[in-house]
Amino acid sequence: MKSTIAWGYSALIAALILGVSVIGLQRSRPMIDVRTIPLITHHGGINPQSPPGEIFECSQAGLRRIDVLLTLVGQTLRGNVTMTLRANSPGGVVLREVTMKPPVSPGVPNWASFEFEPILDSAGRAFHFSIAPADEAATKLSPWVRYHGQVGRNDPWGDRFLEAGATHKGDLISAHADLRALAFPVESMFPALGRATLSIFDDPDASAPIRTSTLELPDETHLGWAFFAFEPIAESRWKRYYFELNAPEHCRLIGTQDASMRPIPVLKSFHGRELERSQLRGMTRGSLKLPDRDLVFRAWCEDPSSAVLSRLKERTGGALWLAALLWVAATTICLRVFVFSQDTDEAETEDSGPQREDTQTAVTLGED
Amino acid sequence: MKTRRTRSLLLIAAVLHGLVYMLLLPPWMGEDEPWHLEYAHHISTGHAPWGGVEMYGAEREEDDDRRLMPLSQLQVRRRIGGLSTGEIRDTQARIIQSMRDEDFFRRVDFAPWHGGATNFDQIQDAFTATHQPPLYYALAALIMKVSGADGPLEELRHVRWLGFACYLAMIALTLSLARLVTKDLAVVALAGFVCAWLPMHARQAAVVNNDVLAKVVGGALLLAGAYQLSIKQGRLSLASVLTLLVLIVFAFATKTTTLACVVCAGFAYVAAPARGDAGKTLLAALACGGVLALGYGYWRYMHSPSLPTNWEDMSERIGRGLSTTNLEELWRTSIGAFNWYSRDLPSGLSSALLFMASLIFLGALWRIYSPKRSDRVMLLMCFAAVLAQVAMITVRGVSAGRYLFPVLPAIAVLAAVGMNALGPIMTRKRVVSGLVIGLIAYDAVFLWRGLLVEQYLVWGD
Numbered sequence: 001m002k003s004t005i006a007w008g009y010s011a012l013i014a015a016l017i018l019g020v021s022v023i024g025l026q027r028s029r030p031m032i033d034v035r036t037i038p039l040i041t042h043h044g045g046i047n048p049q050s051p052p053g054e055i056f057e058c059s060q061a062g063l064r065r066i067d068v069l070l071t072l073v074g075q076t077l078r079g080n081v082t083m084t085l086r087a088n089s090p091g092g093v094v095l096r097e098v099t100m101k102p103p104v105s106p107g108v109p110n111w112a113s114f115e116f117e118p119i120l121d122s123a124g125r126a127f128h129f130s131i132a133p134a135d136e137a138a139t140k141l142s143p144w145v146r147y148h149g150q151v152g153r154n155d156p157w158g159d160r161f162l163e164a165g166a167t168h169k170g171d172l173i174s175a176h177a178d179l180r181a182l183a184f185p186v187e188s189m190f191p192a193l194g195r196a197t198l199s200i201f202d203d204p205d206a207s208a209p210i211r212t213s214t215l216e217l218p219d220e221t222h223l224g225w226a227f228f229a230f231e232p233i234a235e236s237r238w239k240r241y242y243f244e245l246n247a248p249e250h251c252r253l254i255g256t257q258d259a260s261m262r263p264i265p266v267l268k269s270f271h272g273r274e275l276e277r278s279q280l281r282g283m284t285r286g287s288l289k290l291p292d293r294d295l296v297f298r299a300w301c302e303d304p305s306s307a308v309l310s311r312l313k314e315r316t317g318g319a320l321w322l323a324a325l326l327w328v329a330a331t332t333i334c335l336r337v338f339v340f341s342q343d344t345d346e347a348e349t350e351d352s353g354p355q356r357e358d359t360q361t362a363v364t365l366g367e368d
Numbered sequence: 369m370k371t372r373r374t375r376s377l378l379l380i381a382a383v384l385h386g387l388v389y390m391l392l393l394p395p396w397m398g399e400d401e402p403w404h405l406e407y408a409h410h411i412s413t414g415h416a417p418w419g420g421v422e423m424y425g426a427e428r429e430e431d432d433d434r435r436l437m438p439l440s441q442l443q444v445r446r447r448i449g450g451l452s453t454g455e456i457r458d459t460q461a462r463i464i465q466s467m468r469d470e471d472f473f474r475r476v477d478f479a480p481w482h483g484g485a486t487n488f489d490q491i492q493d494a495f496t497a498t499h500q501p502p503l504y505y506a507l508a509a510l511i512m513k514v515s516g517a518d519g520p521l522e523e524l525r526h527v528r529w530l531g532f533a534c535y536l537a538m539i540a541l542t543l544s545l546a547r548l549v550t551k552d553l554a555v556v557a558l559a560g561f562v563c564a565w566l567p568m569h570a571r572q573a574a575v576v577n578n579d580v581l582a583k584v585v586g587g588a589l590l591l592a593g594a595y596q597l598s599i600k601q602g603r604l605s606l607a608s609v610l611t612l613l614v615l616i617v618f619a620f621a622t623k624t625t626t627l628a629c630v631v632c633a634g635f636a637y638v639a640a641p642a643r644g645d646a647g648k649t650l651l652a653a654l655a656c657g658g659v660l661a662l663g664y665g666y667w668r669y670m671h672s673p674s675l676p677t678n679w680e681d682m683s684e685r686i687g688r689g690l691s692t693t694n695l696e697e698l699w700r701t702s703i704g705a706f707n708w709y710s711r712d713l714p715s716g717l718s719s720a721l722l723f724m725a726s727l728i729f730l731g732a733l734w735r736i737y738s739p740k741r742s743d744r745v746m747l748l749m750c751f752a753a754v755l756a757q758v759a760m761i762t763v764r765g766v767s768a769g770r771y772l773f774p775v776l777p778a779i780a781v782l783a784a785v786g787m788n789a790l791g792p793i794m795t796r797k798r799v800v801s802g803l804v805i806g807l808i809a810y811d812a813v814f815l816w817r818g819l820l821v822e823q824y825l826v827w828g829d
Contacts, residue, residue, distance in 0.1 A: 021816040021817055022816050033827070033828045035829070149481050176489065237438070238434050271490075273483040275482070275483045294829075312820070312824055316391075319391040327384075327388045330381040337378060337557065338804040
């Protein structure tokens with residue numbers, strides 16, 4: 001009888017521990033979490049003419065918060081930023097607008113959280129959000145961009161300005177197949193005042209490039225990475241390519257110098273293909289859609305317990321309940337053996353155990 | 369507490385506990401599983417881990433072997449004989465497709481963009497498992513062959529049972545070692561429980577990685593050394609020396625992380641009969657030294673990155689190994705890190721565990737001073753083994769909690785002895801009960817608030 005009670009207590013405590021450990025599990029988790037670790041490329045200071053944004057599909061009800069990762073690209077000033085949430089696309093109906101002063105730490109990216117009245121019927125709908133400076137100080141804030149590709153060449157941000165209005169030349173070995181974009185850091189670029197064109201050659205003496213890419217964004221890029229995207233070069237792995245970047249008059253690239261003290265551009269190369277299915281539909285700048293990259297952001301929804309449980313059931317493939325049952329059974333046994341055993345407090349010993357046989361030399365055995 | 373019944377119950381509990389992790393650890397979520405499975409797959413298709421084609425770098429890229437295939441594939445070609453380019457390429461592509469299907473890239477925070485990825489260099493540059501000694505992969509290949517596993521996912525699921533078996537073997541080894549250390553059967557059972565319930569170890573019941581075999585070989589070496597210390601002086605038999613040699617060969621054929629156990633066991637074999645038969649002692653010492661030299665040479669031949677290449681490299685590794693960052697990493701990945709170590713337990717829990725571990729460590733130290741029903745020499749051997757393992761990890765310069773597991777039996781025994789030394793005798797059972805409940809709660813938080821949430825709820829895009 002005592003034994004049955006001990007087993008009962010053990011099972012009860014095991015179940016209680018399991019119960020307590022899952023309290024609060026329904027705490028909200030991001031529905032979307034665009035990740036790029038380490039952070040590779042930032043967008044550059046935001047401006048009100050063509051604010052950066054993103055289009056995404058919401059899979060859950062109760063969309064209530066959007067976080068954007070921001071970093072400072074100028075002097076330390078705290079400005080206000082406005083997040084505008086629209087239905088479907090940059091031209092959609094404005095659903096929510098939030099202005100806040102994001103936290104700023106020089107050199108360290110911070111999440112700016114824009115919370116708003118939950119959109120109860122958000123499940124299955126597409127949304128667009130954008131962030132724009134509400135005052136001059138906020139133009140020194142930059143979001144981060146995740147370009148769709150594996151990083152090959154990965155130079156750090158440069159340490160000097162390169163000559164404006166010049167043609168910058170260089171070469172690279174393509175680390176992977178499907179070379180699809182090169183990114184260069186720029187001080188400022190106004191495509192409206194002159195286009196920047198990148199030409200790629202597979203031979204240093206070739207006159208015709210195998211790929212060209214022209215930056216046609218209608219707005220300024222300020223202290224950020226400018227992406228030159230082109231049709232992927234399928235068999236690019238371990239091949240050397242030569243590039244020429246014609247920067248317009250006003251545009252200064254940020255570069256470094258080589259061993260012979262010659263100024264050279266720095267760059268990042270991106271490789272790979274688009275994914276077939278994603279709830280992310282790509283970044284926007286103003287009304288321009290850029291489906292080959294995403295803004296680094298998180299979206300949060302109201303997450304009731306039932307939704308969390310059904311997601312867990314779906315993702316664990318039904319193993320969740322069996323695992324919980326086995327865990328309670330295993331824990332019950334341990335509690336019964338170590339906590340609810342009916343032995344006396346005095347620990348038992350095993351006289352015939354394989355202890356030292358030579359008591360003359362085995363002086364280290366202690367006494368009770 | 370009845371000895372046999374307690375052990376049986378503990379083993380049943382451990383089986384159930386290991387099964388929980390088997391059920392809940394998603395495919396490819398064991399660290400480096402794609403590379404380990406790739407190696408085992410090639411062995412299972414009849415290729416030997418020797419006879420490959422050496423690879424060469426060059427000043428000019430047109431002479432560099434990397435023009436032929438990515439570095440991760442060249443490393444496979446270098447180690448494994450008779451593989452065609454197509455076989456190497458297809459194996460990696462199929463594994464990556466399976467990782468994609470099983471949401472690997474949504475779970476691991478630092479995973480790169482995977483659109484169009486077909487080789488491992490696009491996941492992690494210049495990385496391979498093929499420099500590892502072949503014993504684990506031979507066993508894994510045998511399981512694949514016997515089970516007739518088809519495709520990477522099925523192969524992974526079947527080979528994970530090897531990790532499960534190793535998990536149970538570790539608990540048995542810990543119980544055996546504990547019996548040599550103490551006459552207190554409650555402490556023996558407690559040591560087995562600590563080994564079984566340490567969450568990061570229990571998680572290894574479901575992982576494809578040669579660390580799972582390395583810990584069993586390491587544990588067996590410690591047990592052999594402890595057994596040698598426990599028997600009468602002068603009883604060093606040829607059979608026991610042969611046993612040691614076989615275990616050392618297994619160790620060298622498994623992983624470099626077993627080296628500290630090899631040294632400890634070798635030392636115990638030499639030290640135990642030191643006052644007796646000088647000839648046998650010399651024989652054992654020479655045999656150990658010879659095997660160590662052979663093993664080291666073998667690891668060098670395998671291009672193991674664990675071995676320093678020169679004194680400068682070694683000094684740099686030690687500097688890195690002793691850095692607070694490295695020691696923090698060792699602690700973090702010992703107590704709980706998920707999704708290829710990209711996510712952690714809450715920092716509050718980590719601090720609480722550090723506090724408890726310190727208390728238990730002090731208890732174990734007290735037991736060396738005042739052994740009660742324990743054997744001081746054995747306790748010292750356990751301490752030496754743990755210190756030697758930490759030293760080896762320091763020399764390696766790269767930390768991961770799983771590198772500590774070859775001495776887990778020693779850690780579990782010291783923890784059990786330390787737990788049993790806390791508080792006055794009359795309240796000791798309650799203290800131990802409290803610590804047992806604490807370890808169970810820690811396991812619960814690890815599993816249900818850590819692993820479940822991080823693997824199944826927090827998915828990236």
